[in-house]
Amino acid sequence: MASMLEGSGLGLLKGMAMTFRHLFRRRITTQYPEQKLTLSKRFRGYTLVWDKERCTGCATCAKSCPQGNIEIVTSKGTENDYVVEKFQLDSGRCIFCGLCVESCPYDALFLGMEYERSSYRRGDLVLSRDKLLFTPDKQRSAYARPKLEPGLPRQTLLIEGDTGSKKR
Numbered sequence: 164m165a166s167m168l169e170g171s172g173l174g175l176l177k178g179m180a181m182t183f184r185h186l187f188r189r190r191i192t193t194q195y196p197e198q199k200l201t202l203s204k205r206f207r208g209y210t211l212v213w214d215k216e217r218c219t220g221c222a223t224c225a226k227s228c229p230q231g232n233i234e235i236v237t238s239k240g241t242e243n244d245y246v247v248e249k250f251q252l253d254s255g256r257c258i259f260c261g262l263c264v265e266s267c268p269y270d271a272l273f274l275g276m277e278y279e280r281s282s283y284r285r286g287d288l289v290l291s292r293d294k295l296l297f298t299p300d301k302q303r304s305a306y307a308r309p310k311l312e313p314g315l316p317r318q319t320l321l322i323e324g325d326t327g328s329k330k331r
């Protein structure tokens with residue numbers, strides 16, 4: 164009985180010593196949403212970014228999508244080309260596999276870096292061409308696009324204690 168009490172007393176002391184040690188350790192968690200980490204350059208965000216100028220309307224991306232998620236409508240252009248009338252995808256059904264991005268032969272499609280979004284309506288998750296359109300304020304992921312890597316900020320690693328990034 165005495166040795167049992169000794170054992171549990173020792174365990175308690177060890178537990179307290181461990182708690183005490185952790186009190187003085189550098190914190191490695193972030194205070195989200197006030198603090199945000201910089202994500203991996205190849206992050207697969209919840210959206211895609213479409214470069215209208217590079218897109219030929221070939222529909223390779225739509226054919227590659229395992230979810231049948233990309234809808235493209237084209238019309239014949241004046242110079243033996245296609246005009247993309249509609250480019251739309253349902254991000255609510257997207258599994259962000261990146262196959263559409265990998266398959267695009269003209270580097271016209273990218274995964275985005277966004278990860279925050281909520282919606283009351285299922286229909287709001289359908290992204291029309293205007294929402295997908297590449298604009299300078301949209302950050303594109305370097306996933307399957309290594310040329311973009313040098314222009315993207317370095318990923319924040321918790322282990323380095325660098326959690327100061329407010330905005331990605």
Ligand code: SF4
Pocket residue numbers: 227228229230231232233252256257258259260261262263264
């Ligand atoms: S990321 Fe995958 S699921 Fe989403 S649209 Fe592209 S191919 Fe389809």
Ligand code: SF4
Pocket residue numbers: 217218219220221222223224225235266267268269270271272
């Ligand atoms: S594969 Fe690329 S070029 Fe072809 S329709 Fe899709 S985004 Fe446009």
